[in-house]
Amino acid sequence: MKKLKTFQFMEEFDHEQVVYFYDKNTGLKGITAIHNTDLGPALGGTRLWNYKTEEEALLDVVRLSRGMTYKAAVAGLNLGGGKTVLIGDPKKVKSEAYFRELGRFVQSLNGRYITAEDVNTSTSDMGFVAMETDHVVGLHGKSGNPSPFTALGALYSIRAALKVQFGDPTIEGKTFSVQGAGQTGYYLIKYLLGDNEHGDIAKKIYFTEINETYIERMKKEHPEVEFVKPEDIYGLDVDVFSPCALGGVINDETIPQLKCSIVAGTSNNVLKGEEHGAQLKEKGILYAPDFVVNGGGLINVYHELKGYNKDAATADVKAIYDRLLQIFEIAKVQDIPVNIAAMQFAEERIKSIKNMKPSYVKR
The missing domain is CATH 3.40.50.720 (NAD(P)-binding Rossmann-like Domain)
Structure with a gap:
């Protein structure tokens, strides 16, 4: 059985935290990476992609979350960098319950991580997430589509x-x-x-x-x-x-x-x-x-x-x-x-x- 390189990637990209989550009922399966919170809570979107392997998803989330740290720092924002990747077929897995379960997971991180839309997720999807957590941005009636x-x-x-x-x-x-x-x-x-x-x-x-x-x-x-x-x-x-x-x-x-x-x-x-x-x-x-x-x-949702x-x-x-x-x-x-x-x-x-x-x- 091939071992995931979680700690290897965390050391290579200098991460604080990598968290896996899963919900059997909705099929929600994902990884959240928190790269750095020296400037503030980690903010980064939720990407839904049909990754071929778990290792591919892991590498993507650690690289993307590090990029969010740099993005926030260069932009002069009081934010750290994070990211979530969901593993699944966007045409099959999306539902209200699916994203509300994601919201409950985000809430469990107690404000260390704030999410938003990304590839294959939308402002409407984030509306479901917001039913379960306040730690989400890019919502209808606020900053909207980034x-x-x-x-x-x-x-x-x-x-x-x-x-x-x-x-x-x-x-x-x-x-x-x-x-x-x-x-x-x-x-x-x-x-x-x-x-x-x-x-x-x-x-x-x-x-x-x-x-x-x-x-x-x-x-x-x-x-x-x-x-x-x-x-x-x-x-x-x-x-x-x-x-x-x-x-x-x-x-x-x-x-x-x-x-x-x-x-x-x-x-x-x-x-x-x-x-x-x-x-x-x-x-x-x-x-x-x-x-x-x-x-x-990111600047827009930060506002x-x-x-x-x-x-x-x-x-x-x-x-x-x-x-x-x-x-x-x-x-x-x-x-x-x-x-x-x-x-x-x-x-x-x-x-x-x-x-x-x-x-x-x-x-």
Whole structure:
């Protein structure tokens, strides 16, 4: 019997806690990973995926939760990083009871972990979770669907990358390839087509997607956006490649195919390995680290914890532009890959807050 590498992964990714849970009646089966709570409670969405093995699910949740720690720290939020993955077929397992059982589990963590929607879960699903716990965000009537805000953060990240790579942040006249058009990729394409405060319109956009419903929606709403086969998306001669689906797409096989100048997308864990950031640097491709780019959704739901104000949340999302310029400058000065510079940026904030001298202040 093959042993799971739980403690090995916890040590490798420096985790505080990994918890397994199961409910026989609903078929709920999942893992929650709490990476770091130095800045505050761990927040991260619940992803539902039909993982081939438990080890695949474990590796995904520990990598994703670590990314959430960095995402929150870089965004200047008082949050730690966590994540939940549910193992199952999204077309078969979802029900009210299923998500209410998830809510009871989240409640059992006593506020150390706050959840939200993610891949294959929705705002409506989180409504069922909220029936059993207060430790859930991204609800109807509050901050709602985080995808438009995640995409907005990606837009401002792209503008920052264009500023560094071409000396001008405007997207006018630039070409793009977007991988994934279901949620964040869909909204990003709308922004690139002119639905933005600057009125910039991309010269050309290509997209790929594996879900026929999303393909047909894009073709119907925006026929000017050209569909390409999934295997052809990497080799397109474009200014910006935006991965907005699952992670690990920048790897030994895809990097030689890339003809873009910038990689900036909303996917988590875009790089299959940290070494691939160095490979992009060597190739002269500017990489905008995923946990900086896709921080908009987290920033938006964080405002829900404080008392939601859409204008304030939007302003904080747009601030990703300046934060990313800082990270690009660190990478340039130290002559290191941008993904390493971003991790240093996040770790420095965590360390500085953790080491604050305790002193009594009456509130």
